[in-house]
Every structure is written in C-alpha cells, then in structure tokens.
Amino acid sequence: MNSGNFDFVDDHLNPAPLSVTLFKYPKMEVVWMSDLQSTEGIFSFVDVQEPQKQATFNPKHGATKTVVSYGSRYKLCVSNGDDDIVDDVRSDGLPRTVGFSVRVVPLGEAYDSLRPDDEPEISEKQEEMYEMTANLMNRMDTLVDHQSYMKVRENKHRTILEATFGRLVKWTIFEATMLITIACAQVYYIKHFFEQRSRL
Numbered sequence: 290m291n292s293g294n295f296d297f298v299d300d301h302l303n304p305a306p307l308s309v310t311l312f313k314y315p316k317m318e319v320v321w322m323s324d325l326q327s328t329e330g331i332f333s334f335v336d337v338q339e340p341q342k343q344a345t346f347n348p349k350h351g352a353t354k355t356v357v358s359y360g361s362r363y364k365l366c367v368s369n370g371d372d373d374i375v376d377d378v379r380s381d382g383l384p385r386t387v388g389f390s391v392r393v394v395p396l397g398e399a400y401d402s403l404r405p406d407d408e409p410e411i412s413e414k415q416e417e418m419y420e421m422t423a424n425l426m427n428r429m430d431t432l433v434d435h436q437s438y439m440k441v442r443e444n445k446h447r448t449i450l451e452a453t454f455g456r457l458v459k460w461t462i463f464e465a466t467m468l469i470t471i472a473c474a475q476v477y478y479i480k481h482f483f484e485q486r487s488r489l
Contacts, residue, residue, distance in 0.1 A: 292333035306370030
C-alpha cells in the first residue's frame with residue numbers, strides 16, 4: 290500500500306496556483322490529483338502484486354484510493370501554477386511552502402508486520418482485522434504528518450509575530466523619543482520667549 294499527504298503551509302497566500310499530482314511513470318498518466326484550490330490532501334493506492342490482476346485507473350480529483358497496475362513507478366509533482374495539468378491557473382510568482390510525505394509499503398508487508406510469527410492459519414475475520422489495523426496505522430501516520438505541518442505553520446506565525454512585535458517596540462520607542470524631544474523644545478521655546486518678554 291502506498292500513501293501520502295500534503296499540506297499548504299503558507300496560510301496568507303492564495304492556494305489557487307498550487308496543485309499536487311501523482312503520475313505513473315514513464316507514460317506520465319495521472320493517478321491522483323489534488324482538488325483545485327485545496328490546501329491539504331491525502332492519497333493512498335494499492336500497487337497490485339500479480340501482473341494478471343492489472344487494473345485500469347481513472348484520475349480523480351481528491352480521490353483517496355485508486356488501484357493501479359503491477360510493478361509501476363511514480364512521480365509526485367508539486368506545482369506552483371503554469372502547468373498542463375491545471376488549466377487556466379497562472380503562477381503569481383510567489384514561492385509557496387508545501388509539506389508532504391509519501392509512504393511506500395509492499396502490500397504483504399503492511400499486514401505481515403502485524404501478525405505474530407508463531408500464529409497458525411488465520412481466518413477471514415482476522416485478515417480483515419489486520420487490514421483495518423494497517424489502515425488505522427496509516428491514518429495515524431497521516432495525523433502525525435499533519436501535526437508536524439502544524440508545527441511548521443506555528444513557527445512561521447511565531448516568526449511573523451515576533452518581527453511585528455519588534456517593529457512595534459521600535460516604533461513606540463521612536464514615538465516616545467520624538468514626543469520627549471518636541472516637549473523639551475516647546476519648554477525651551479516658551480522659556481526663551483518669556484525671558485525675552487521680561488527683558489523688554
């Protein structure tokens with residue numbers, strides 16, 4: 290089972306030019322494509338192990354599972370606009386930060402790792418439980434990935450906040466200095482004015 294996810298980290302930018310596409314190599318057929326203007330997405334698919342069980346697939350926006358053919362290679366493309374996959378989307382020239390994760394586990398190993406070595410023949414119900422457990426583990430991994438993306442987003446926001454706070458403090462100090470300078474100048478001017486009046 291192969292799975293992955295992505296998350297657009299830059300909240301302040303428009304996600305419209307962003308697209309994530311999984312291609313079957315070398316024909317570059319689209320296996321999975323993110324939804325238009327989506328800021329996050331999850332995909333998972335099974336690479337069939339027996340050549341006689343080859344399956345056809347249709348690219349689907351945002352689909353979470355697609356069965357593909359045996360022995361394939363794939364390419365994951367993260368695009369920032371101006372590509373052939375997403376029509377009428379132009380890049381605005383701004384860099385975007387995208388976190389992504391891809392996991393590749395041979396189909397048998399995904400379930401075999403959950404079984405005890407000394408376990409005898411298993412029933413269909415147990416096989417179903419192993420499959421559900423493997424899917425749950427995959428979803429937990431996705432949740433951990435999402436949490437790491439949230440930490441990256443939090444760090445970016447903290448950096449922006451600290452920079453803004455630093456500028457605010459500098460501006461406040463500058464304003465206070467200017468006010469004190471103007472007040473001193475006014476006091477000096479008024480004092481000088483009354484001294485001249487008293488001499489007259």
